[in-house]
Amino acid sequence: MSPFPSTRSSPETRSSTRHGAGRPVSRWRLAGKLTALLAVALLPLACGDTRIHPNPSASTFGHRHDELFMLITALTGVSFLIVLAMMAVPIIRDRARPGKKAHYDHGSSLHDKRFTAIVSVVVFIVLDAWVLFVSVTDLREAWWNYPPADSEEAYRVEVLAQQWAWNFRTPGIDGEFGTADDVVTINQLTVPADRPIVLNAASKDVIHSFFVPDMRIKRDANPGSVNRVWFQTKPEAAGNDYQILCAELCGFAHYQMYANLTVLSQDDFADWEQDASALAVASFDADDTEAHWAWDFKE
């Protein structure tokens, strides 16, 4: 016997006006089986230690993303529930049955149109305009609120992406790019905590995307142009390591193109920078001009 007995009329009765008027015999059995299926599918989640949310934001403005995400989830969730309810009511209540006749309504009266317009405006305001407003505020106060060009506090990094690694150049003690004490690293970026970090991203070959999930930032590294992005870690991020991922398909080893982001407290960082610059000066090869890549920092 089939596990899913017929719930609908067979094709023979299709032409009758009683079409589709059968009683939903096995809907609950069906639902039961589907729930079981769902449970099996969700089993690994229950057993495993899978993370189902991003790590808490480590940047000063990352929480804005999380909050807006939750706001949108609440708004769209309610909207979707309304849709589901409006779908469920007719499905349960308005089934075809003998003698039942649908309500004859074209919905074309002025009243209907007005109602549609009002609902649209309300939905636009509640869903879209609200989110738009929050987002634009967030963008201007956070993501696009770059530190000024003459900011002493800002720490500047040039990011040069390539297949399949991240090259970082930081200006060293002298604060200038293109000098002997520039610290050049591969797949390792060390930054001070609680200071604005401004990055210039470019690429040697194909498009990459500089993605630091814990800082809630992402920016493409394009060949031929420089993109800016900035973040500032929370003070308590000091001493932690975070991950930099590549978010734009860049070829064979795209998935292996990740780097480490080390955040040091400002004191530790000052020491680190001293040593790193000293090492850089010691290993500087003035003849090797090719290795002196750097560009005028784009503020």
Added chain:
Amino acid sequence: MIKATLALFAATAFATLPSGAANEEEDKSALLPPVHGVSPDNPHSRPPRDVPLVIFEDTQLLAADADDGHDEEDDYAPILFERLQAQFPDRFTWNEDEEHWVDARGEYTWDDENECYWQTVTAERLTRGRQDYVQLCASCHGFDGDGYGRSGQALRPPPRDFRQGLFKFTKVDSEKLPEDDALVQLVQEGLNGTPMLPWDIHENRIRDIVVYIKSLSLPELLDEDGEIEEDATGWRDPYGQIGVMVAADDDPWAGRETEAIAAGEAYYHNYQCYNCHPGYATTARMNELGGKDPSYTYRDGITLPKVVEDSSYEVLGYAVSIIPPDFTWHSMRRGETVADVYKTIAAGVGGAGMPTWKGSVPDEEIWAISYYVRHLTDTYKDKSATRMQFMRDVKAGH
């Protein structure tokens, strides 16, 4: 409706005009400015066009460097054929009269003149290797295997030029050519701190790539008079010697790690590793460890690595400088465990200042140095406060 939309669009466009720092105009200044020190005829900028993907001819590569099976101890032939026989029983027979192995399939052939074995690699296999090379390796190492890939520019250390047959960190005696397994392992494990990734593909494909890379060695070039203009390199050179990976299975310090580290510190400074790598002790202590006169002084910047120029390896016409790692700062390329460090020290680093230490220094001492080096990395690398304290003391003592 359209009008309304456009009006709304225009309105927001003005309303959202950001001011000052928030304005990210895409003007020409956003383009990558010219970068210092790059000539327009840079070999990295060759357009990747008309890249061949198919190889039509079989090739012969040096398979083993001798010979009659009872000559020198470190000949590779006995090792190779023992492995091959285990893999393909009944395929190889020993020719008693001429004293060499005979391959029933004819893949491995004996060269009587040069006293070596050649391996014939089919065009089909080279093509597979070539195609995988193009996808995986060419972006840095270049489509011709010369190290001038588009993504390889300005990388330090530079990507290898495979035509020279020089490799680093293969864990094979740095004077010799690495055996296949060594190269396969290197490709699988990658080199820490460089874009040489641990390549995560099936071993069959890696072996194809390795064979193809070996085939990039230059055959000897003759000039117009038939004189040898350029010697054959790598696996094209009949006089090449192939080495096996250093074994690291009898750790003499097992269970005595603390002792090993202490001994290692002495050996490290005794063997003057600080000539290139940093010294990790005060002058007084280094003199004590090395048994030197208390008035003995060391090179300037002893707490920093000393850059050396690798004259055997040139990029863009000049020797590149090599930075010997500071073990409290840099990551070791292939030194995850003490045994790994031991292998690298024992084998030396081909093409760099690091010689082959095995043979010139007792094994036990190399092991001790490995323990010490690994200890330095474990204790101080990426632990800024601890390291700062340690190095400050060292610096103060010079």
Added chain:
Amino acid sequence: MTTNVALMPAVDTPPESNRSRVDASLGMALFIGSWAMAFATMFLAFLVLRQRQEVWPPQGVALPSFAMAALATVVLLASSVTMHRAVVLGARGERGFARWWSATLALALGFAAIQSWLWVDLWGNGRLPHSGVYESTFYGLTWFHALHVAVGLIALIVGLIGIARTRYGAQHMNVPRNIGVFWHFVDVVWVVLFVTFFVF
């Protein structure tokens, strides 16, 4: 229910109705609109790349011969005039149809010759499609245009054969008219090309 072939009207060549003229013209208009988008995309690409350069043409790049390009423009515009004349006369059923049509074909061939000269000249100077961004756009856009000229030439020849066999005439102008529209479109694109590459 089976189909009775006899029910179908004959598919000989009855005079074209006004209705079929509108059908064909509408289809052609949509086609031209679609292709205009394709060319617009090309010109957009050109403008974007041009805007990225400090100066245009890029430093050290000499333009292809302006005189020849201007001549090509004149020839092509003349062919548009003759084409228009041919279609007008054809619709009236007058004899000049074939003559003006042939003149259009001759002028089109003339344009093709000049265009080829431009390429040969540029190529001969060692300037290949991969030489630089100017060459890229120049070859890219002229090739794409030339593809349409080639299609136009084939259409003109097919049209001429049709005229010779008296397939087209006052009552059968859909095909020649649409060929004409296509040819005018090719001309307009060239004028834009000329203006963007040689004038500004």
Added chain:
Amino acid sequence: MSHDGIHPEPTSFLRKHVFSVDHKVIAKQFMWFGLVWLLIGGLMAMMIRWQLANPGEPFPVLGKLLWPHTEGVISPDVYNMLFSMHGTIMIFLGLTPLLIGAWGNYCIPLMIGARDMIFPTLNMLSFWTVVAGGAVGFYSLFVPLGALEAGWTGYPPLSSTVGTQGSGETLWAVAVFLIGASSIMGGINYITTIVRLRAPGMTWGRMPLTVWGLFFTAVLNVLFLPVIGSAMLLLILDRVFGTQFYVAATFSSGGGGDPILYQHLFWIFGHPEVYILILPAWGIVGDLLSFYARKPAFGYRVTVGAMFAVTVLSALVYGHHMFTTGLSAMLGESFMLLTMIISVPGEILFFNWLHTIWKGSLRMTTAMCFSLGVIFVFGLGGLTGLYLATISTDIFLHDTYFVVGHFHLTMAASALFGAFAGLYHWMPKMFGRFLDERLGLLHFWTTIVPLTIVFCTMFVSGYAGMPRRYADPTSAPYVAELQGLNTITSIAAFILGAAQLLFAYNFIKSRWWGKKCTEDNPWQVGTLEWTIPSPAPHYNFKEIPTVVTGPHEFSHPALGPDRDWISQTEPLPGTSPEPSSPAAPGAPVTA
């Protein structure tokens, strides 16, 4: 060219079944073509999901055959090829032929009362061009280095010779160009047919919503496929002749081009493409909901207006695909606003659909279930679009699995559900046989439940930060922590894949051995295709019908208890038939 859509029925096999100019045959050809490609693309999806759940494990059974050299393991390059070609195949060779090729060709002439498309030869050419495109695309799978590996979007420089060698990418561009040309031909045909060949009385306001959807799709096709065509030509020039349209000068290379230019061109086409696929599905759903709820479509004019608004806006919102590429703040915010504006017509469509079934008399056939399914999946997909339209959340979610879940629900699942709904509905008219309803309902439930799990789990993994297109998600530690979610997604995806085999069985079985449809109008609806025998005869309409009523006249109060529908050729009770329009197309066939 036949100007009234009439041509004699061909007698030779070749003219009848292969190089046919009959819109119904071409529709069936498109359908088979699309279904075969859906199968291939679906198989690729299974391989992708296998790799994500079990990275490095050999793909069962087929793996050893396809990749003997790696003993069945899917290598990263093969994985890149799989998802790139999965996207290309599903969009260009699966859904486009099915929704636009099959339903467009089948429904437009029948629903507007025409005997064929206005340019039947062009129609045939359109099909054979897409076949050529498909052949080129299929061939590209077997060239050295394999097919496209740069994602279905094919962003240069990765898709130029800087990123990939070999001819696979070039052939892909050729294939997309050919498919685009086919769509343009189809679009020109559809528009001209709808404008010129409507039956007398079939005013714009009486056209079924399906035709409206297809009409807007055709407009978008004609306007925006040329854009991708040109973009592909430039890519081909870059790859074959070494031009520099998309190759930027970086300090390690020459070139004066701009890779971002391609992204603009691609998305100027790419965003309308989303609506190209979804508009026919919206049209079909708008009609079917009314048909099976036995109630007039609510706010018909508003629905059409909303679809029109979407069509217009679709070209103005493409920038939301590029929020992280370096768009200026002003452009970004403008595109964000426009994207939010486009949600209004979408919301109106929902409003009207839900009102259509409200107080109806719902016949829960499979076609109705799939139509309701569209509301469900498009609701999920559409609402999650809000996260991606909002820049400050999109910065994090861009190029993560959130995007994958979102566009699969909106574009893939909704369009596919629309196509399925149409298939269950028009099958009797097309082949004269019903699809098995029991299997159909089973198919519906085994599709929608795993489908929801698959894509909602993707939302979770995207929210948790898993980037797209990772060949081995266990490699990067941050992503490896999400592996459990991938496993869930994959298990559900395998069930989803297996459920489609159920459909394949049902379709094959019913096509040849299914229950025969003996009447003209088994579903009792009023549109014109149901006034003629099933399957539809060669010339469609013996006599061109005169339309006097709208397409959704159900449950008119004046109707008796035995009948709740009015054909479009019948006047509404209590009104006199309007005089037929003067623009009468073609002479009616006289017996």
